[in-house]
């Protein structure tokens with residue numbers, strides 16, 4: 003088992019390495035470089051030379067990659083072009099804001115998805131299932147930018163309950179942020195919950211149809227005891243990875259939602275830095291998003307490994 | 321007369337089709353289970369056996385519902401009870417032993433917990449009493465070291481052990497009625513015989529009534545007092561086990577018994593034409609009309625009633641049953657003459673060893689060979705043109721492994737495989753040329769897995785024809801029709817998808833696909849194990865006819881000795897990947913034989929309650945073959961001490977031409993074996 007975990011870990015690192023290479027090469031083969039794209043029409047003469055010197059663009063590509071990668075490992079992403087400040091300083095508050103948004107969505111979404119998924123499975127084809135499943139399909143098929151806009155329209159503009167657009171400085175405190183995140187969280191959680199609930203539903207239904215559940219019923223195990231002891235552990239285990247994938251995929255949704263709500267998080271930063279041609283920041287974001295993706299999946303693997311008795315051998319148990 | 325413990329009255333169960341039509345899968349079932357009696361329910365797959373057994377517990381699967389009738393357990397209708405009341409009965413009064421214990425034990429719970437759960441629900445023992453009882457139960461089902469067993473998860477047990485745990489669990493509540501749904505299907509012959517022994521003992525010791533569902537008449541013959549034969553959701557015959565198996569007076573049962581290959585008879589069994597009608601497609605007359613050899617016009621329009629014949633204590637649903645009484649049920653076999661095989665070698669396996677052990681990265685780097693004890697070792701077999709050679713052995717004996725390496729799906733570790741005298745076959749599929757690939761074809765156990773569900777029969781069969789012969793257009797079409805003709809299917813099957821075919825038809829398509837390549841050798845991996853006996857007989861018959869017509873060579877892998885005897889010219893017996901015995905099939909089943917072959921033969925179940933299996937060896941599962949000495953030393957009932965443990969036994973050739981690998985001399989074996 004230890005070996006398996008180690009293997010997953012190494013695979014994760016390799017994935018990150020490849021992502022870093024791709025983002026680096028991608029930036030490299032775009033016409034022009036960081037300086038020309040940033041300086042635009044002033045990209046000549048002394049200004050250009052100074053910029054090139056400052057960013058170290060005169061050394062060969064592979065050396066630049068190495069020194070960049072070395073710095074990244076130490077947590078230093080270098081300088082942003084537009085803000086002329088350290089990328090870490092740019093990223094810090096954005097990461098925090100996005101994290102608040104995403105964790106709120108996850109904290110609400112996962113338990114809700116579990117409950118809804120289990121309810122729909124246990125009352126399969128009955129009223130609760132029909133209602134919840136219809137709503138879930140509905141919210142799954144509406145893209146975030148539409149549901150987000152609708153939320154703004156209804157809650158913020160018609161009812162005027164909550165601010166529609168987030169107008170706060172990037173480095174707000176947590177409590178200042180709170181009222182502003184309610185709508186974005188709802189927008190993200192809605193679609194995520196719907197997806198996860200459907201997964202949980204089909205997983206539970208599959209287990210309910212298995213021979214061992216039929217056996218448990220025939221053994222006379224009371225219904226709820228059967229659900230908690232025999233069904234859920236086996237149904238939720240395969241769901242862990244699916245949930246992880248959903249969360250990882252949610253990263254894309256966060257970008258869209260942040261832009262619609264003008265929310266000062268990582269997602270908006272992606273769009274901003276791309277339109278500003280701030281290539282070092284784009285590179286840094288690529289790495290960060292990839293690491294989040296890889297670590298979510300790694301955690302899911304770890305959980306699955308720990309919970310699955312099939313992967314524990316007699317020796318490791320004793 | 322004994323009292324009834326369960327009475328089923330006019331029970332019909334069905335479902336609603338997509339068009340809203342009501343379709344019955346059980347029709348007007350009326351029967352009783354008496355106290356202390358073991359009743360067998362037999363029938364083809366889909367005849368409704370499991371549905372009936374589950375109804376006896378008041379359990380109706382999702383999507384099905386009762387259309388009429390009742391299931392009375394001690395005059396209480398189970399089908400009208402609510403969940404709470406049923407929980408009181410299930411496990412405590414009526415318990416179930418499922419078909420596949422491997423899938424019926426909850427994977428995340430230790431088996432000790434699962435047994436304790438049953439005890440907690442159905443008894444009022446204290447915690448310490450329960451722990452004692454768990455050990456007792458595990459002992460009762462003859463599981464070694466109960467204390468350690470209880471701490472294991474289901475996946476840490478072998479198939480036979482899982483089945484025993486399921487029995488222990490069912491016994492926990494001290495039930496009055498035990499329902500067993502194919503409890504031994506999927507187990508090795510020796511394990512099956514042992515589990516049946518155990519069940520019989522339990523029935524005797526505890527006086528529990530049992531309902532034993534199975535498609536295997538051999539198993540039914542061993543344990544049951546009374547038998548119910550089902551066909552297309554109806555009871556067609558019911559009576560005492562001896563009467564049913566020795567004087568079957570229903571044409572279906574008669575045909576079924578004739579389609580079972582038996583060790584005592586040479587040649588292929590008779591096959592029954594056609595297949596069981598699907599629910600909802602049952603015609604107006606007798607449901608067996610299409611396949612019946614005794615039918616007349618009356619049967620076509622009138623439905624026969626279940627009629628009780630008091631002198632035989634048997635109920636039968638057939639207008640013409642009196643015709644069958646006169647026929648002796650003696651099986652006249654077709655006796656396919658095993659023609660003399662000319663020595664004309666087509667495949668030569670020389671010193672073949674195969675290992676599944678993956679070499680560690682470091683060992684690979686240092687080029688170290690680590691596996692001194694490979695899964696399959698020292699296999700020497702040569703196969704002649706037009707011969708059928710069978711590989712038999714229990715699960716884990718390496719039969720499929722050898723097939724895979726002939727097919728090029730596995731690399732051999734040592735030795736070589738030569739084709740057509742001079743061509744060395746590469747162990748790497750990619751390195752084989754198209755001619756080699758064409759000449760060796762495989763047919764798999766489960767046609768559901770080997771046929772692409774999204775392709776029509778035409779697409780499935782056109783692939784090899786296009787690949788090896790480049791056929792297109794009308795030529796391709798006519799070749800496909802010809803192939804279908806060969807496997808006795810009409811050209812209209814071309815547009816069908818696998819899901820629109822029955823199990824037997826699917827396997828025929830798989831056979832046709834293998835023959836499409838016009839191969840020299842066909843490797844058959846348990847090709848009939850997933851089929852019902854009547855269908856199995858038809859597939860065996862087909863394989864035999866095709867071989868006579870085309871001169872193909874078969875390598876036939878099976879765990880069923882009777883099937884092997886029926887189809888093969890020569891048999892090779894394997895234990896733990898080592899050859900034990902090889903010789904003409906008619907001789908392998910006569911003594912003297914290798915002690916392992918003797919164990920296998922002893923465990924064969926004949927569909928005759930008066931022939932008992934001989935259980936000579938324990939059904940232990942060995943993890944891997946011993947490093948030195950005889951491969952069978954761990955279980956051999958005739959072991960002669962250290963010689964067997966330390967020295968590899970020599971090959972000895974008996975006067976009947978079969979080779980046995982044992983330290984005991986041929987003559988000595990003959991004497992010992994003729995004594996018992």
Ligand SMILES: Nc1ncnc2c1ncn2[C@@H]1O[C@H](COP(=O)(O)OP(=O)(O)OP(=O)(O)O)[C@@H](O)[C@H]1O
Pocket residue numbers: 335345363364365366367368369370371372381382383384535598599
């Ligand atoms: N939920 C269901 N909905 C519709 N038809 C079903 C359902 N369950 C079973 N059937 C049909 O009912 C018939 C009887 O099924 P059953 O499982 O009782 O057969 P069986 O005799 O036990 O077969 P086997 O030997 O394969 O176990 C089959 O034709 C099957 O396809």
Ligand code: SF4
Pocket residue numbers: 570571572606607608609612613614615616619624637638639640641
């Ligand atoms: S009633 Fe007729 S068709 Fe049916 S089994 Fe008897 S003889 Fe055959």
Ligand code: SF4
Pocket residue numbers: 914915916950951952953956957958959960964969981982983984
């Ligand atoms: S060699 Fe010994 S252990 Fe092996 S089969 Fe013969 S008697 Fe049994």
Ligand SMILES: [Mg+2]
Pocket residue numbers: 369370371501
């Ligand atoms: Mg069944």
